[in-house]
């Protein structure tokens with residue numbers, strides 16, 4: 001059974017702590033001690049207010065569901081403490097210098113960095129971009145204005161540009177674009193729309209390349225405690241953890 005330590009005890013953290021299937025939660029950490037203690041009451045794992053104490057506990061993989069800044073601060077320490085890490089706030093890896101240094105650290109300590117599919121589908125086969133030419137990738141994301149902290153009364157373009165710029169402006173909303181960029185190895189064009197008519201998080205992905213063309217539309221239900229985060233993002237973490245020890249590996 002996989003043993004995890006949970007870094008970030010908010011909306012996704014709560015879903016993980018309440019659905020322990022194929023893994024057990026062994027330790028909890030959040031910058032808000034109340035959040036970690038709330039989850040401790042739900043799942044029985046101890047809450048730590050000191051990161052070093054948390055990371056010294058006996059678990060196999062640290063599951064990050066906190067923020068881009070938390071990844072920058074803690075991911076290197078997780079690897080230095082000889083633990084694998086699952087990173088949901090993958091936007092942190094848009095900084096190529098940081099990404100390289102984290103990969104070097106993972107190699108040095110013989111550890112893995114897992115990036116779940118998060119709030120989209122198709123990330124598995126988008127990796128063909130690393131071996132076969134991809135000509136263009138566009139992600140068009142539509143969310144409610146509330147999710148984007150905007151107040152608009154009609155469909156409004158919040159951002160158009162590249163993924164690594166968009167994540168700087170919307171670190172809680174467009175991690176998926178960085179996951180696509182890393183998977184494909186391509187610069188990803190992003191359009192981010194605020195639409196008062198929608199109550200879903202919609203991701204339209206358009207890819208063209210040597211393989212042909214793909215148009216992927218994911219219409220996500222928001223998660224219970226954070227409308228900006230799709231429920232699918234939490235489910236993708238649960239399914240990654242459930243399959244970690246499975247001898248059958250499905251999807252590329």
Ligand SMILES: NC(=O)C1=CN([C@@H]2O[C@H](COP(=O)(O)OP(=O)(O)OC[C@H]3O[C@@H](n4cnc5c(N)ncnc54)[C@H](OP(=O)(O)O)[C@@H]3O)[C@@H](O)[C@H]2O)C=CC1
Pocket residue numbers: 007008009010011012013029030031032035065066067068069070073088089090117118119120171172173175176179225226228229230233
């Ligand atoms: N890859 C993907 O496809 C997706 C990624 N995400 C990302 O996943 C992450 C988790 O999402 P969600 O659970 O909804 O977010 P929440 O804000 O509900 O929960 C995050 C928790 O982590 C805490 N936290 C934030 N920064 C730190 C830090 N530096 N150190 C310790 N704790 C910290 C937060 O505290 P506080 O409340 O004080 O900030 C909060 O308790 C987010 O970064 C989100 O953007 C979400 C959806 C899809």
Ligand SMILES: O=C([O-])CC(=O)C(=O)O
Pocket residue numbers: 118119171172173174175176177201202220228229230231233
């Ligand atoms: O949950 C979503 O739909 C996408 C999201 O917030 C992110 O990628 O950061």
